[in-house]
Amino acid sequence: MMHLIINYAYTHFVPLTKDNVVEVLAAADQFLVSGIVQTCCFFLEDQLCLRNCIGIWRLVDFYHFPELSHKVFRFILHRFEEIACVSQELLELSVQQLAAIIESDHLNVKRENTVFEAVLRWINHLPDQRRGHISELLPKVRLGLMTINYLQNSVMDNAVVKESIKCIPIINDAVVEFMDFRNGAPKSVYSNLLSRPRLPSTILLVTGGTDSLTATSFQAYDARADCWVTVSAGEICRSYHGAAFLNGFVYLIGGRSIDDTYFNTVQKFDLVTCTWHQVAPMNFCRCYVSVVVQNGCIYAFGGFDGVAYYNTVECYKPETDRWTMVAPMRAKRCGASATTLNGKVYICGGFNGHRSISSAECYDPDTNQWTMIAHMRSSRSGLGVAAYRDRIYAVGGTFSGNSHLRSVEAYNPLTNRWTSVPSMNKPRSYFGSVVLDDRLFVVGGCNSSNTMLDVEYYDEEAGLWLSASDIEMPLSGLSCCVLHGLPELVENIFPRSLMLPNREEAAEGSTDSQLSPDISKRSPKPIGVNDGVDGGDVGDGGDGGGGDGGEDWVGGDGMDGGGGTMEVESVETVWTVEVETVEVGTVETVGTVEVETVEVGMVGRMGSVEVETVGTVEVGDGTLEVGTGTVGTVEVGDVWRRWTVGVGTMEVETVEVETVEVGTLGTVEVGTVETVEMVWTVEEGMVGTVWDGGGS
Numbered sequence: 139m140m141h142l143i144i145n146y147a148y149t150h151f152v153p154l155t156k157d158n159v160v161e162v163l164a165a166a167d168q169f170l171v172s173g174i175v176q177t178c179c180f181f182l183e184d185q186l187c188l189r190n191c192i193g194i195w196r197l198v199d200f201y202h203f204p205e206l207s208h209k210v211f212r213f214i215l216h217r218f219e220e221i222a223c224v225s226q227e228l229l230e231l232s233v234q235q236l237a238a239i240i241e242s243d244h245l246n247v248k249r250e251n252t253v254f255e256a257v258l259r260w261i262n263h264l265p266d267q268r269r270g271h272i273s274e275l276l277p278k279v280r281l282g283l284m285t286i287n288y289l290q291n292s293v294m295d296n297a298v299v300k301e302s303i304k305c306i307p308i309i310n311d312a313v314v315e316f317m318d319f320r321n322g323a324p325k326s327v328y329s330n331l332l333s334r335p336r337l338p339s340t341i342l343l344v345t346g347g348t349d350s351l352t353a354t355s356f357q358a359y360d361a362r363a364d365c366w367v368t369v370s371a372g373e374i375c376r377s378y379h380g381a382a383f384l385n386g387f388v389y390l391i392g393g394r395s396i397d398d399t400y401f402n403t404v405q406k407f408d409l410v411t412c413t414w415h416q417v418a419p420m421n422f423c424r425c426y427v428s429v430v431v432q433n434g435c436i437y438a439f440g441g442f443d444g445v446a447y448y449n450t451v452e453c454y455k456p457e458t459d460r461w462t463m464v465a466p467m468r469a470k471r472c473g474a475s476a477t478t479l480n481g482k483v484y485i486c487g488g489f490n491g492h493r494s495i496s497s498a499e500c501y502d503p504d505t506n507q508w509t510m511i512a513h514m515r516s517s518r519s520g521l522g523v524a525a526y527r528d529r530i531y532a533v534g535g536t537f538s539g540n541s542h543l544r545s546v547e548a549y550n551p552l553t554n555r556w557t558s559v560p561s562m563n564k565p566r567s568y569f570g571s572v573v574l575d576d577r578l579f580v581v582g583g584c585n586s587s588n589t590m591l592d593v594e595y596y597d598e599e600a601g602l603w604l605s606a607s608d609i610e611m612p613l614s615g616l617s618c619c620v621l622h623g624l625p626e627l628v629e630n631i632f633p634r635s636l637m638l639p640n641r642e643e644a645a646e647g648s649t650d651s652q653l654s655p656d657i658s659k660r661s662p663k664p665i666g667v668n669d670g671v672d673g674g675d676v677g678d679g680g681d682g683g684g685g686d687g688g689e690d691w692v693g694g695d696g697m698d699g700g701g702g703t704m705e706v707e708s709v710e711t712v713w714t715v716e717v718e719t720v721e722v723g724t725v726e727t728v729g730t731v732e733v734e735t736v737e738v739g740m741v742g743r744m745g746s747v748e749v750e751t752v753g754t755v756e757v758g759d760g761t762l763e764v765g766t767g768t769v770g771t772v773e774v775g776d777v778w779r780r781w782t783v784g785v786g787t788m789e790v791e792t793v794e795v796e797t798v799e800v801g802t803l804g805t806v807e808v809g810t811v812e813t814v815e816m817v818w819t820v821e822e823g824m825v826g827t828v829w830d831g832g833g834s
Contacts, residue, residue, distance in 0.1 A: 139165040146174055154181045160197065167201050179206045186213060188220050192227035196235070212625060215244045216339060222256040229263040233271045236260055241278035241331065243634045244625055246339040248575065250280045251288055261298060273304035281312035282333030289316070308332075328634055335363040337634055340622045342574050344581055344609060345390055347616025348377040349589045356388075357609055359593075360632045361575045364607050367631055371407060372414060377615035378568070380429025382436050385456060386410065388619065389417070391438055392424035400425050400444045404454070409627055418459045420452050426472035429617075430483055432503055437464075439485055440471035447472050447491040451501075465506045469497055475523035475571070477530060479551065484511070484530050486549075487518035494519040494537045498530075498549070512554050515547050522571025526578045527598055531559070533580060536567040540586040543567070546596070563594055563603050570618030579606070584614040 379393025424441030474488030521535030569583025
């Protein structure tokens with residue numbers, strides 16, 4: 139190592155490889171050679187991938203390089219779903235390091251199942267040493283955001299969870315939070331980590347549009363909490379324009395004003411300084427323009443200037459601040475819509491000055507050539523077009539006057555064919571459309587009677603269109619874009635940590651932003667709670683595999699350091715419980731025992747039921763009155779499958795006794811009891827939380 143350091147003193151060059159970088163970094167840090175340290179950090183950042191990111195994070199954190207550590211940690215949070223599948227290094231984290239990852243609001247997961255299963259995989263790697271950590275890690279999982287079936291069948295029934303008595307209050311708290319969250323109780327949503335939505339990794343931004351007035355602010359959508367926030371950004375005053383996100387700026391392109399002035403102007407908004415900047419204007423005024431971003435450039439297609447309909451296309455390069463003309467489309471189009479897929483641009487439909495059209499074409503920026511593709515099944519203008527799961531979706535629009543469509547079709551570039559897919563819930567045209575969190579969203583627009591504030595999204599997995607929260611004001615002629623790679627902005631617009639900062643924020647402090655969000659008054663609700671596909675059961679054995687470790691950077695031996703009230707009128711759910719022993723206070727011969735009231739605290743795997751009051755015992759052909767008091771204990775064999783807290787009344791209908799051995803008067807030893815069928819009746823006002831597991 140010393141010869142590398144000495145050579146660096148003369149050459150300012152050090153040869154780094156994956157095999158020697160750890161050793162070189164250690165030596166450079168020991169001898170305080172900052173140039174080599176910086177070179178090693180650059181090398182590690184360039185080599186960052188799914189398999190080695192955790193090892194790099196542990197390495198740079200050990201040597202205390204906070205800037206790189208922060209970057210790598212953000213990478214881990216953003217790509218966690220993929221990392222959890224392939225990384226062997228995940229299994230070598232300490233419990234503190236794993237907790238820091240899974241408790242972060244920035245953890246990018248679609249379902250909390252992924253987080254729970256990653257915890258189990260980590261525990262099962264060294265089960266004897268790690269089982270006890272389940273009660274420390276389980277509260278970091280957002281259990282209140284899981285589906286009811288997954289929480290019951292995969293979490294509560296998991297052997298590791300059931301063995302930990304410390305998990306009982308965590309599960310009960312999760313159930314309360316789940317019910318509060320489902321019922322729209324906003325106060326506990328962000329204060330309790332169990333039900334606090336993670337921060338979105340991307341933001342759906344609505345720009346411009348009009349109803350009776352032109353919108354003057356942005357609206358930002360938080361897909362994880364299903365809520366909208368109005369973001370003050372000064373005067374916008376554009377509709378039927380294009381919007382694009384490029385290099386941290388939001389561009390508003392063309393469109394028209396409320397007094398029907400047509401624009402060739404372009405504005406860009408700096409999301410860091412929150413300032414507007416004028417950039418070079420287009421060569422033509424373009425209202426009803428279609429816009430995409432491809433290869434670091436912005437393309438503007440077609441449009442209308444108040445007189446002429448265009449087939450021309452312009453390309454903007456930020457580095458030169460110039461618009462240049464490129465190959466024109468085959469057809470004139472205004473009110474069309476465009477998207478990109480696999481390096482090509484697709485534009486569909488529009489109005490050509492005479493009628494709405496069904497034609498579509500594809501542009502290759504590398505060759506600057508257009509190719510006609512198969513016509514859509516319907517003529518559409520004012521439609522939405524988006525690339526979703528390797529197909530081009532054409533959504534809604536209008537084909538003549540006030541005839542607005544809710545139909546949807548999808549184009550497969552491999553087969554050059556359009557096929558029908560499920561229709562939207564409502565017809566609309568001149569709306570915003572984007573793909574966000576693997577769902578196709580449509581926002582606002584107009585139909586035959588009014589301007590809309592409705593929002594819905596298509597989930598291809600479910601094959602359904604589902605409703606999301608409405609935007610704050612009805613808008614038509616709006617334009618949407620998706621912002622990504624801006625975690626500090628996300629944190630500022632959608633604050634989660636006002637009451638409970640996560641470890642990353644507590645360690646590093648928050649980053650201030652000048653954006654001024656006016657938080658929506660709507661109660662946030664997570665998309666996907668109790669909908670979608672439940673994950674499978676989680677087994678108790680094995681570590682889940684994942685990757686061959688060939689790219690791992692750091693090995694090691696594990697480095698383990700160290701609600702509200704649910705109002706219920708009546709629930710009758712019959713369970714069958716095997717009773718092992720019944721000790722009764724003063725009974726000589728038992729035929730049928732009717733128990734009037736049983737106060738139940740909590741039933742666990744081998745729990746017990748304290749019988750507080752017995753009213754009447756029927757003995758043979760007579761009746762014996764028994765006073766109040768604790769008569770005995772019913773030992774319960776196995777009823778773990780349901781967690782019950784604060785149940786009001788238990789009616790035991792029948793006890794069938796096969797054999798009774800009478801010892802002394804006052805105690806009856808029951809040898810065999812076949813079945814006790816218990817009907818649980820929950821009376822209004824007597825319930826804290828009831829979980830019957832059967833959907834009641």
